[in-house]
Each structure stands twice: as structure tokens, then as C-alpha cells.
Amino acid sequence: MSLYLILIPFVSSLILLLARPAASRSIALAASLANLAITLFAFSGFNGDGSFNHEFSVPWVSSAGIHFRLGLDGISLLMVLLSNLLAPLIILSSGGEKYHPEARYFGLLLMMLGALNGVFMALDGLLFYVFYELALIPIYFICAIWGGDNRIRVTLKFFIYTFAGSLFMLVALIYMYLQTPGTHSFLWEDLVSVQLSNGAAWWVALAFFLAFAVKMPIFPFHTWQPDTYTTAPTGGTMLLAGIMLKMGTYGVIRWMIPLAPEALHDLSPIFISLAVFGIVYASIIAIKQTDLKRLIAYSSIAHVGLIAAGIFAWNKVGVQGSLLQMLNHGINVVGLFYVVEVLERRLGTRSLSEMGGIAKSAPNFAALFMIIMLGAVAVPLTNGFPGEFLLLNGVWNYNPWLGALAGLTIIFGAVYMLRAYGLVMFGKPNDSTLHFEDINIREWVVLGAVALMVLVFGFFPQWILNITDGSVNRILSVVQF
Amino acid sequence: MLKAVPIEYFVYLCTLLFVIGVFGVLTRRNAIVVLMCIELMLNAVNLLLAAFSTYLSDAQGQILVFFIMVVAAAEAAVGLGILVMIYRNTKSTDISLLDQLRN
């Protein structure tokens, strides 16, 4: 079953890229919905005790102990759910003339989806790495082909930066691999059971951190992110912010901490401090941004900083919160970027100073934007809240001062999001916004679905937490520091 | 005779000849002379091989000398061919002038 989650996107991606059929969007949508169906089907008979379900394992390079091994525990399942839940939305929300030729765009998108699923399911270190990098290629192409100003320079920087970061992870993985007894192995369990000396663990942890910190990104490794998010076409931005950055956070939970727990005792204060500082830093910067997309990009740094801080706190509340927030941040950020897309499509600009008064002409849009915005601001009973609550609680439990500092996010978050919302929606309409067309059916579906998820997951976070509960217990019990 | 001349002398002599060859390669601009200097280097090697061969009472070294001669001849033929070809195009065998290919 887990194999299909990768095969379906890859095969349909190849079809789209090679045959370039006209109905590319429908094919892509069908493939992504099939994936979503499989994901939901994977819930049936799912064993939530933290073991790996639906395992698929064949030796890949048997002489070197590399396996093509996939499996789903709760954490993976959640991430797979995230990517497959968002993929249909992203497919629905992008495409069209701006993405010519469409077949190529959707082909790349599906390739990305397959790779992401692979990242989230891989239980072999090298396989994880391979998928991790594979995901980078389609998104690079998407951003560089259909991006905006400066796309070539910006995306190349993005690619090299993230690639360089993850190469250090490769070095760390190889090191771990060489420490496994007997004929070496990359299997997760084998890597986890390696006992490292303190010094070695430091290096391994730092190497992993570099890879994931760039990917997420965490202050001060974030500078590629605002430019890339801004430049990328919105479909690409959604993929980047909605799913791809979760590769980093997921990687920390699944790989970094379990592999090098010995060092985390010493290093996690540094990591958390960076993450928390990044929250405040990015939030403050977001306050005065004039480009809506860039604003959301900075807000994403803040949010992901909180997620990372929760993980590094490494207590159950924090980790569960981070997992919950990964899903919800993905949903929200996709919604927000889609809002930007809707605005940009109609107004031809993302500049906040050229907007205003849109609520008047587009009440439906305003309402859905409001709901999504509230989710992002983490108002209770929207999906943003429970995760943020748990995360802040987790960080607070780790260190109250850091928790309080991280808590500033709820203030700054309100400041910049409300400012943005106000500048877009409120005030007197200007010439261009006066006749702003309200959203059409497709936009309704996407924004409505996001808004619905915002509310449903806001009211019932425990549904999500139940998925990951057993796995978090297991991974916390495996790794203690 | 073997006792009279220490092997070191041969080594130093050949090294000296070899280095003179290198010196020539570095300082001459005429391609043909450079090629001759390379032949000088090869000859230094040949002499050293022969010396080792004799001092070790082992024929292999002298066998290699043959092969080096073979190669030297072949290289000379090909190299001079190339030189002539270039001369036809540039009317010169000055290696300093050949710097069209560069960064």
C-alpha cells in the first residue's frame, strides 16, 4: 500500500511529462485523489501503537545494506495525510495560463508529491536522503520556470543552499551507517541503536541540524526563503511552505533526534534558542512588509520556528503539538497563499498599498480569507490554536522564559496578520478593487475546503493527535536525553 | 667495474641529465627543441634503467629500455608530424604563440 503512494504519482508524472496530454489537470487531480483515497484507506486497520504499518521492503543495494523500505507509523501517516490532502487542493488551485505548458507543471507537481510521500515513509536512511533530494528537483523547476522576478538567481540560491545543507546530512548518515555493526545497514532501527560517543554525536547532530535548519528554515539559515516564496509561482509556494518545509521538521523527529540523542542534551538549548529567536525576529520583520506574499513568507518562518522549538523541547506535549501544527500550518499556509494568488490574478499586484476595500465587493472571499487568517493567527477553535497551545506549553515546560518569548508570536502574529487583512479587505475601495470579482466556483472549492479544515481541525484536534499518539510515545521512549 | 663506480653516481648523473632535460623543456620556445629535451629526459631514464639492470643483475630493466626506445621513436614520429602540421598553419614552431585556448 505504501508503495502505491509513491508509484501512482511517479507513474502519472511520467505520463504527463512524456505524453503531455491535454487533460493534464484532470489526470493530476485523479492521481492525487487516488492517493488521498489510499491514504484514508491506510487508516483502516492502522495500528496506532507506534509500530510500522503497511511495510514494504526490498533490498535495493544489498551489498551495501541499502533497502527500499517504506512504512507508516502514526507520524508518517500524518505527514502523508498532509501531503495528500493538500495536493488535490494545490492542483485545483494552480494551473491555467500562468502555468504553460500545464502538463509539465502537473507532471513536476506529481513527481514532487511522490518524492514527498517517499520522504515521509522511508525507513532507510539513504532512501530518505534520496527522496529528500528528489523532492528538490521538481520544485526547483517549478519555481524557476513559472516564477517571477529574479527567479533564476533566487531559485538557484535556494537549490544550492538547501542542497549544500542536506549534503552534510548525507555525511552524517554515512558516518552513522559506518558505525552500525557487522555488514553495515541503513535501516532506521539499526541506525537508531548505534551508540555514539559524545563528540561524534555532536557532529552528527550539527550536520543534521544544518540540513533541516536550512530546509525549514530556522534563523539564521532562512534567508533564501522569503525571496524564494515570493518569486515562486503560487503553486510552488504552496508546495514549499505547505509540505516541503515539513520535510525538515519531520526529519528532525524521525532522524535527527533518534540518531544523535546523545548530543541533544547539550545542543538543544542552542537549537531552541535559535528557533525561538527566529520566531520573534521573523514576526517583527513581517509587521512592516508590503508584499503580501513576503509577509506570509516571514510569518511562515515564525511558525516553523515554533514547530521546531516544540520538537527540540522533546517532551510529549511539544512533539505532539509540533506534529499537529505541521498539518495545520500546511493547511493554513496553502490557504493564505491561495488568497494571494486570487488577489494577484485579479489585481496584478501583491502590494498591500494597492489594495483595500475588497470586503465590499467580494464578501465571500473576505469571509473565507477571514477564517483562514484566523487559523493562522491561532484563534481558538481554529486549527492554528491547539497546535500553538501545545507547542508553547511544550517550550514553556522546557524553559519558561523561552516559552514566554515564543509566546510573543501570538501577539505579533495578530499584529501582522490583522494588518495585512485590514489593508486588503478594509478601508475604501480604490479604482482597481472597486470591481473586484468575488471568487468563482473553483476558488470557492479550494478556499472553502481549507476553511472547513481550519474549523474542523480546530474543533477536533484530538482526531489528529490520536493518529500520532502511539508513535510519539514510542519515539520518545526510544530516545531519552 | 661494478665496484669501482658506486650506483649512486649513476643515480646522480641520471638525475642531473633528467633535470637538464626538464630545464630545457622549461626554457626553450622552439617546439622541436623542447621535444629534444624530452628525449634527453628519456635517455636519462634509459641510462638509469640500464645501470639498475646491471647492478641488480636483472635483465628486465634493459627490456624496458627497449620499449622506451620504441615509444620514443613513435612519439618522435607523431610529434614531428604534429609540428609540421602546425607549421603549415602558423609558419612557426614557437610554443609561446599558441595560447588561443585559454580561459
Add this chain to the structure above:
Amino acid sequence: MKALLILFVTAIVVLFAGLSAKRQTLVLLALGGVLIALGATVSDLFVGDTTGWNEMYATMFRFDSYALAFGAVILLTTALLFGLSGWGFRHLSDTLGDNYGLILFSICGAFCMFSFTNMIMLFLGIEILSIPLYVLAGSRRDNLASNEAALKYFLMGSFATGILLFGITLVYGSCGTFDLQGIASAVQSGRATGNMFSIGILLIVAGLSFKVSAVPFHFWAPDVYSGSPNMITAFMATVVKTAGFAAFYRLFSTAFVDSGEVWNVAIAAIAALTMTLANTTALFQKDFKRMMAYSSISHAGYLLLAILVAGQTGAASAILLYTLAYSIATVCAFAVYMTVAEQNADGSFSAFNGLSKKEPLLAAVMAISVLSLAGIPPTVGFFGKYFLFTAAFEAYPWLIVLAVINSAISIYYYFKVIIAMYFTSDENAYTVSVPVAFRWVMLVGILLIGLLTVSPDTILGLIP
């Protein structure tokens, strides 16, 4: 051994056929010969050699699985290149047969280079490989760049031969034999320990470094690569490099494996310097072929990592996989480059502008090749790098870190061509037509890259 004979016979046949036969016939003859040789090699590799020749000539060369595997790699590469040659050699008329003949002779030399058990064979192999190449580099006789390439290659190559020979001589003086096993046992028994021996080894390192174009003996490569005809450049970048490393590794994993303290530092330094210099210099190149030259130098830097741990399990397999991946990708890249650049008379990156719209498949082939060269997962190029790094990791972690940083740097120049093909709007008014043979070669190449990605094991298992 069989392959060597087949190649030699093919070379003779092609030479004579070149006097009268048609272009098509020649291509088929040469390609057929190579394919037969490839078949013989592969069957020897998997079925085993029953002729007994191996034992008969074991003091000079031995076609063990190592040699056969590398033989298969270069024959495969050559076959692909010959597939391109029908169009690639279209400018040649009366010298076509000579060109094929020389290439085939050159491969004969390569076969000596990775099967030798005696340094005399190594020396001869190198010369047989090189001398035809000096000529081939200058085979566009009316072209000054080609002439210059030939002379530079020849002069520096001869000079390097001198250095190599001096080294061999000194080693011979220390050990009293050219036989690899003999040298190894001399080292083991402590007979060969003096400084003369060390200098000999280091001079051999220098000589071989020249052949594999490692810094600071690399200077010839960019100029010769860019000056030579495209087909020959592709041949040099793939077959010659593979043969050079096969010989390098064979020598150092048998004869000098126990005198590592002499050459480890030297080769580590060369490797570090090679990677860094080549990758940073490549950043500035505007010409695709020159970029490929620096890329090939940088790959030499990575491959030297395996030499450093010569003799260790997996090192040979790593070189094999790496060179195979590198060769296929390079051939594919050159195939695309040739179609684009030769029809456009422009070899710079901007020649590729907008290629993805004109010929999406051509662009895709180039993209995949370049990604593989850059070592980006899941292309086989990544596995090549991975196994190299893993092999050398425990002994030289810092070198691996440097290699990793360099891999990141290399993205910048590799992606220039991708950027041109995919992200730059098309300002060229030319049209590109892809010869049929090229399509087949690219198809085979890409399929091979795919297959190797799925199962690198098949290659890794060739050398036990």
C-alpha cells in the same frame, strides 16, 4: 584478452576498409567490432574465460574481473560514442577509417592499462592509449584550435611520460622488479623502504595524475578538451579518464598498497586541490565544453578518494560505478551538446537557450545527464559519489566534507545549462534536428542511467 584481439583486428579491418568503403559501412564495422568485443568481455565476466590465456600471460596482464568490468565500461562507452560517430564524424572523408582505427588502437591501450600485472605493460598501455589521442586531438588539421590542442597535449603528455618513467625506474631500482606482486612483496618484506622508492612512487603519482588530469597536472585538460573535435573530447573525457583511473587504482591497490604512508598525504592533497580548483574555476566558464573539462577534472578529484583507500573493500567497485555513471552521463551530455552546438556554431551556454521548448526530450536528456554528473539523487551519479564517499569516509572524513562542499559548488555551473534550456527564453532563430542515431544513443544512455539507479548492485557486484 579476446576483446583486445577483436579490437585490434577490427582496427586493422577498419583501416583498410577506410580506403574504399562507404561511411555507413565503416560506422557499422567499427560499432560491430566494439559490440562483439563488449559481448566477449561480458561473457568472460559472467561465464568465465575458458581459453587459459589468462594464466599463460599472467606475468604481464591478467583479465580478471576487475579488468573485464572496466573493459566492459569503456567498450560500452565507446559503443555509445560510435553510435554518435556517424553524424559526429560527418566532416571527415578520407581519414574516417584512420580515425576509427586510432580510436580502436587507443582502446587496446586502455585494455592494457587495467589488466597489467607488470609496470612495463602499464607504460606501454598508457602510450598506446595516448599516442593515437595526440593525433586525434589534432585531427581537424585545418583548425588552429585543434592543432594547438594536439601540440599541447603531445608536449605535456610526453613530458609526463618522462616523469612517469623516471618514477618507474626508481621503483625498479628499489625493488628490482616491474612485477606488481614482486613490488608488493618487496614492500612487505621491508626491502623497498628508502627515499628513492618513495620518490619513485611520487613521480608515478605525478605521471598518472597527468593522465587523469588531477591538479596541478591538469593544465592540458581544459585547453585540449575545448580544442579537440567534439567526438574526441567526449572520448577523452570518458574512456581515457576511466582507463586512467583503472590503471591508477590497479597499481596502487596491488603494488603500493602497503606503502600508503608515502603517497597518502600527496594524493589527499592532490584530491583536495583538484576538487576545489576545478569546481571554482568551472564557475566562470561560458563555454559548455570547457565547463565539461573542468567538470571532468573535478570528478578526478572525487575519484582520487578511492585511490586513497586503494585495496579497501568497495573502493574498486566505487570507481567502477562512478566511472560508468560518469561516462554515460558525459556521452549523453555531449550528444546533446553536439546536436545543439554544431548546428548552431555556438558552444556557449546561451546556445541552449529555450531548448526545452524546441526539443523537450533533448533538453530532458541533457538535464538528466547534468543532474547525474552533479550527483543529485536519485540519479546514478549520486550513487557513484555515495560509494566513493562511503569508501573513503573513515580514513578521510575531512576530505569527504570538502568533497561535499565542492559538490554543492558544482551545482552552480552544472545548472547553467539547465537554466539556459528551461528558464531562459529562446532568442535563437535556429532549429535543431536530432539525427536518428543520436536518439537511440540517448535513449540507451538514459535507460542505463535509470537501470543503474534502480539497481546499482549489478555493477557493484562485478568486482568481488
Add this chain to the structure above:
Amino acid sequence: MQSLLPLIPFLPLLGFLINGIFGRKYFSKTTVGLVGSAPLLVSFLLSLAAFNQVATSGPISFSLYQFLAVDSLQVPFGFLIDQLSVWMMLIVTGVGFLIHVYSIGYMHDDDGMWRFFAYLNLFIFSMLLLVMGDNFLMLFFGWEGVGLCSYLLIGFWYTNVEFGKAARKAFIMNRIGDLGLLLGIFLIYKTFGSIQYAQVFGQLGTLEIGAGVVTTICLLLFVGAIGKSAQIPLYTWLPDAMAGPTPVSALIHAATMVTAGIYLIARCNGLYSLSPDALHMVAIVGLATSLFAAFIGLRQNDIKKVLAYSTVSQLGLMFLALGMGAYSSAMFHVTTHAFFKALLFLGAGSVIHALGGEQDIRNMGGLRKALPITFWIFLIGTFAISGFPLLSGFFSKDEIFAHVYDHGGTSWWALASFGGLLTAVYMCRLLYVTFFGDFRGTEDQKHHLHESPAVMTIPLIILAGLSVVGGLLNLPHFLHIEPASWMAHWFAGNGVTGASVIPMGEIGIDASTEWMLMGIATAVALAVIAVSYVLYSKPANLPVEDAELSGLSKLFANKFYVDEIYDALFVNPTARLSKMLHYYADVWGLDGVVNGVGKGVMELGGYFRRLQNGNIEYYLLGMVAGIMLLLLSVFV
């Protein structure tokens, strides 16, 4: 019966959904009004039933589902209806219903009426969650929810940029408080291992907790209360919040939401009682706010702004009561304040409605004749808040003063009473300037002056009645009229932990002193009413233009320049910091480093590139040099 109780919050939510989804396209204004108001009535009736049940069989608690369960952090979506919460429910739904009805008339001409009612219903839902939740997280839900609704309603007329800013200000200042509350909740969880009221308060007697921890918890919660209930230093949003439609001001910014802070502290009285330091802090902040806001109120000319500062001041008074440990007195004042302040706001709304949106009292005057009902109602409200004998405010304020006298001493009592005096002054000023004298508005306005329709006046009359008799709820003991201290007794009933929800406050002063205090208060109130009539009903004593003010008056009129100070201290520096961080730290600094690494590599390549100069002599020299370097390794 019990199965119907969840309907209390969810009916308004349903109203919100129906109006929000269908209101714009499908409903007439009347339908919108009905859909909006009817759930409130049902909820109110159900709350009455709940009241009855609590009275007969004690607190009710039930839970709908498990909201969060991580480790020991078990949070049900649960409700607790005890004496305290049912009282708040009654206020919220009761006063809320009246205001809804009033709004049918008030908002009838507004296109966004569907939106208005939807938001109001959402507010009621949130407020009910706040008071009905059985744990701190539920409280927080409501807490933020009401903040959100406040934001939506303040910015209801969103085309006005200033209103939008006011809304944002309200939300953000609330959020500052919310952070405190949130951290308080974290600390509670860490200390007690739970955030459910029953378990937290149940452990108070048994668990050994350091005084520092309790004080910290209390202060953090108090930060939340400060934000929500507009106390120093986070009060500035409330006057600005008057940008919203007047019923909103009545409901949210006077009667219900702003009292959430009082509710929170009353709810946690067990905790606060363990921490005298925290109580002291609460008292100080309350008293300071009470006086501060009253001073500002003296010189405001916007009818709603006066009421707003009055609200802040009254809230301060309530906190003062809380700080004195008089929790039930505070709740008593919450109740009466809900009556008369809602009344005043709605009355002001009626005035504004009649004048077509005019809010400046300098342009009013003499409205007594044109708006008789409104006038009488406003009069009752003003007298009630000023402490006119036997009206509701009289009793509730008196009780608080008595506690202050008892626990704080004479100086505290004097200051608090002075605040009461100021309240009477500016309220009477408002009343007289607005309704007496001659009309000072335009002819056009004069022409259109009309009394509000019945749908608006009837709720006013009901509220007026409540403002008059509200005092009966908690008559002081020394009057010996039964039921004396009914409300205090009600709150002292056994809660879910088995102990009193709010223990009976003890007043340790004898009856004669109480009589004396009451007498002084009465005398002061009556004197103020009389003196200010003389002062303010004369045209000569009308408020002057802002520019002509000087000295303290100017200070008061400009609200002590607090907004300006905040701008200079916090808002502008943050904005500047934002830009500076962006340009200097992010783009120039960090990104510069990243780009610099790239440039460095390029530069290195630039040097290496020059080696390849095309000249074979250099190449050969390079090779020789390389050989020498290799050979040097022999010497190493």
C-alpha cells in the same frame, strides 16, 4: 433537561451560522433580526432552567468530547454550570437578548445587518464558552473568541480605516493580555497537573505550593484580566472601541466581555486568596484605573467616549473590590453595571440614532423634549451609576466602598470614593449637557429629531427597571431587609469541588460605620447631582473647544497623552525595528553573509582561473612546481 443545556451556547452559534451563510442573500432584515434574537431568548430561558437546577441540585458539569489529550494534559470540551457561571450566563443571555432586540431597530438601516447579528451571536457563543467552560482552556477559547468578535464588531464599518485600526488595536491589546493568561494556564498545568477547575481548585487545600508560584499564577492571570477588562496599562483600546455600533458598545464593551476579567479572578478566588501580594496588585491597578479613567472622563465630549471611560473606571472599581477580597461584591457590581451601563449605552445609541450619527455632546442639548423616553431612561442610568440612593448602583458601590474601608483603610476608601464622586460629576455633565439647555445641532438634525421605535425603547425600559431594582439582589445586612446579601449567599453555595464557589466575604465593621459610609456616599451623590445641574445646564458652561483648554483640563481631554506615549514607546519603535531588521539584519546582514560565501567562492575561482592562461610554458612550470611539492612530502 441536562441534554438541553449544551444548546445554551450552541443555539447562538447556530444563529451565527444561519445568518452568516444565508443572511446576505436570502433573508430580509426582519428575518435576520429574528434569527439573531430568537436563540438568545431560548438560551436565556434555558439558563433560567439551569439556574433553577443549580439552585435545587447544585452544580452541573458535562462534557461533549475530549478536546485534547496529551499526556496528563486532558482537556474535555466540557462545561461547568455552577452558581458563578449560571449567573454570568443569565447576564449574558438576558442582557444580550435585550440588546439584540434593540439592535433590530438600531441597525435596521444598515446593509450589513446580517453580518452584525451573525457577529453578535458569535460573540454570545464565545462569551458563553468563556463562562461555562469547566477548564481554563475552554475559558481561553471564549476569552479569545470574544476578543475576536470585539475585533469584528469594532471594525464593523470596515470602509472606515480608522475604525479598522481601532479594531486591530483592541485585538492586539487583548492578545497581550491573552499571552499572560496563556502563560498562567501553562503554569497552572505545571503546578497542578491539570487545567480543569475541579481538579485545580480541588487541590488548593491539599497541595503544597510555594507562595511565589501562586503569586506568579495569579499575576499572569491578572495580566489577562487587565487586557480583557481594560485596566492600566492596557485600557486604551476600550475608548477606541467605541468605533463599533452602539449596541456593541453596550453588550461587549460595557455589560459582558469586559467583565470577563472580573469573572476570571472571581473564578480563581481560591488561588488569589492564597496570594495577598497578587490581591494587593489587583487592588492597586483597580484603584489607579478607576481614578485615572474618571479624570479623563471629565473632559470628553464624545457621548460614547464618556461612557467608555466610565466603564473603564467602573471596571477599576470592580478590580478594587476583587483586590479587597470582596469577590461577590465585584460580581454584584458586574451585575448592576451590566444593567445600567447597557442602559446608558443604549440610551446614547438612541440619541445618536435620533441625531443621525452625531456623537459630540457639544452639538446636542435640550433633547429632553424631543426624546422623552430616552431622557428618562438616561436619567435613571446616570443616577444609578452616580449612586443615587436606592438605585442599583448605590448598593453595589456602597458594598464595595465598605469592603475597601474595611480591608484597605481610610485612605483607600477616600480615594475610591473620590473616584465615585468623579463618576457622578462626568455622568451628570453628560446628562445635563445632552438633554438640557437648547438644541445646538443643525436645523436638519432638529427637523429629524424623533423618538426611537418601540423595538428599541422596550428593551430600554426593561433595563431601566432592572437598574432601579437591581440593588435588591444583594442588600446589605445592616438594612435588615430580607433577603439580605442574597447574591453573596448564592455564590457561597457549594461548587463542584464541594467548597463554596465564592466564600462569603466578611465585613468587619460595625453597622454604625456602615451607616455612616452610606450616608457620606449618599450625600456626595446628591450634592454632585445638584451642583452639576447648576453648572452644566447653563449655556455658559458648555464644554469649550479643545484648543481653548489648558492645564489639567487639557491633560484630561487628551487622555493624559497615553496613546501618544504608547506610540512613541512601543508602536513606532516596533515599526522601525521591523524595517531595520528587514533591511539591515536580514537582507544586508544574514543574506549578505550567504551571498558573501558565494562571492568568496567565485573570487577563489577567479584566482584559479588566471592560472589557465593558455600558455604551455606556464603549464609546464606548474607541473614542475607540483612535482616538487609532491616530493617535499618525503621530507615531512
Add this chain to the structure above:
Amino acid sequence: MTLALFLTLAVISVITALLVVLSRNPIHSVLYLILTFFTIAGLYIMLNAQFLAVVHIIVYSGAIMVLFLFVMMLLNLNKDTEPQKSIYWKVGGGLAAGMLLVTLVGAMRGGIELQASATPDSNVGLVENLGKVLFTDFVVPFEIAGILFLAAMVGAVLVGKRDLKL
């Protein structure tokens, strides 16, 4: 006596080698080089490698150097006007070569230990001995050298051909 002979030959060979490098006229260089080769042939004889000496004279002086001379005459290079490198280059080249020499000699000083065989055989350099070794043990390289020659021949022809369509 033998030492004196050796030294004489050695000094002559070094001097002539230097003259090869230093003389301005390429023709002189060739002639000096032939002289050097003769001294080397003398040393071969001293080493009891008579066959080698003979072959050496035939191949180098007789064939290779004649080829060089031929080409020089063909290309009219027999002048003193050959472009010279600047003095800096000469000094630089000399320095480099000198340093190389110092490095080589310095490194080898005291490190030259030959593993002389137990049964010294002074006849290794004789033609019958060499022939036996060449055609038994080294028959493979001998054959392979054929390929080399063939390749070189074809190559030389290829290079020498005039392009038909220029």
C-alpha cells in the same frame, strides 16, 4: 680507471646536455644531443650492456635525430634567430630545475639501497640473454608494441595528410 672513465663520460654528457639546452641554434642543439647520446652509449658499454649501446646508437643517433634534423631543414629552422625566452624565464626555469634537482638529490641522499641479487650475473646485458627474456617473459609487451607502432604510423600519416577539402 673505470671511475675516471665514468667521470669523464659523465662530465662530457652533462656538458653536452647543457649545450643542447643553451645553444641558440636548433641545429647545434641536435648535434650536441647526438654527442650526448654517444656518451650515454659509452656508459652503456661500461655497464656491460653492449647490445643496448648499439641499439641506442642506431635508434637515437641514426633514426630519431636524423628525423629531427630532417624536420628542421624542412621547416627552415636552422637559424640563430629562434625566438628566445626572456631572461626571467630562463632564470625562473633554471631555478625551478635547480630546485627540482636539489629536491631529488636531497631526497635520495643515503636512501639508495639496491637489492643486489645473490648471484651477480654480468651477462644480463648480452644479446642472447636479453633476447631470451624478451621473447619468453616479455613476448606480450613485444607484441603489444606492435600495436603502438602501427598506431603511431597511422597517426603520423593522418597528421601528415593534406586535407582534401580545405
